[in-house]
Each structure stands twice: as C-alpha cells, then as structure tokens.
Amino acid sequence: MTRVKATSRRRGRRHAQPETSDEALQPAEDWAAIEVGATVEVTLAAGHSYTGHIDSKTHDSGLVWVIDSAGQGRQMYGNRDGVRLRPH
Structure with missing residues (x-):
C-alpha cells in the first residue's frame, strides 16, 4: 500500500506585509475638537476639497464619517489618511 502525502490547505498563502510606503508614515490629524454635527471643509x-458635516466619529477621534453637503453620500476617513478637516 502506497501512502499519499496530504497537501496543506495553506500552501501558497502569504502573510500580509506591513506597509512601508510614505502613506503609512502620515502624521495623525487631531480631530478631537471637531464635534459630531459640525460643518467642515474636507481636503x-x-x-480636492468639499464641504460636509460630521455624522459620527470614534471615541478616540481616529475615524470620522462625513456626509457631503452636495448630496454625494457618506464617507469614512482615518486621521492618518492624509485628509484634513477644518471647521467651516
């Protein structure tokens, strides 16, 4: 009787590599003072920039959701994405 070697289901998978691009090194924006409901200019x-209002944000202000004033929908941004929020 010949034994057949079992194949691994994990063969060929690669582990995610940490980002090393300049984008990963962006300094964090401080959005703590921007309140939910505030109108902001998003750059x-x-x-490109547009005006919207803060719909929601995380407790640490690391993520915010902005609703576009022109009716283009809701977008999430992280404070290390290179996005600037300024009170309008």
Whole structure:
C-alpha cells in the first residue's frame, strides 16, 4: 500500500506585509475638537476639497464619517489618511 502525502490547505498563502510606503508614515490629524454635527471643509490628499458635516466619529477621534453637503453620500476617513478637516 502506497501512502499519499496530504497537501496543506495553506500552501501558497502569504502573510500580509506591513506597509512601508510614505502613506503609512502620515502624521495623525487631531480631530478631537471637531464635534459630531459640525460643518467642515474636507481636503483630500489629492487636493480636492468639499464641504460636509460630521455624522459620527470614534471615541478616540481616529475615524470620522462625513456626509457631503452636495448630496454625494457618506464617507469614512482615518486621521492618518492624509485628509484634513477644518471647521467651516
């Protein structure tokens, strides 16, 4: 009788590598003073900006959800994404 070697289900999988790009090294924006409901100007890393209001945020202010004033929907941003929020 010949034994057949069992194949691993994990073969070929790679572990996630930590980010080493410049984007991962962005300094954190301090959004603690921005309150839920506040109107803000959102400036994206690419330079595009729009006005919206803060719909929700995490307790540590690391993530915020902004609803676009022009009706383009709700977007989540992290304080290390290169996005700037300024009171409007």
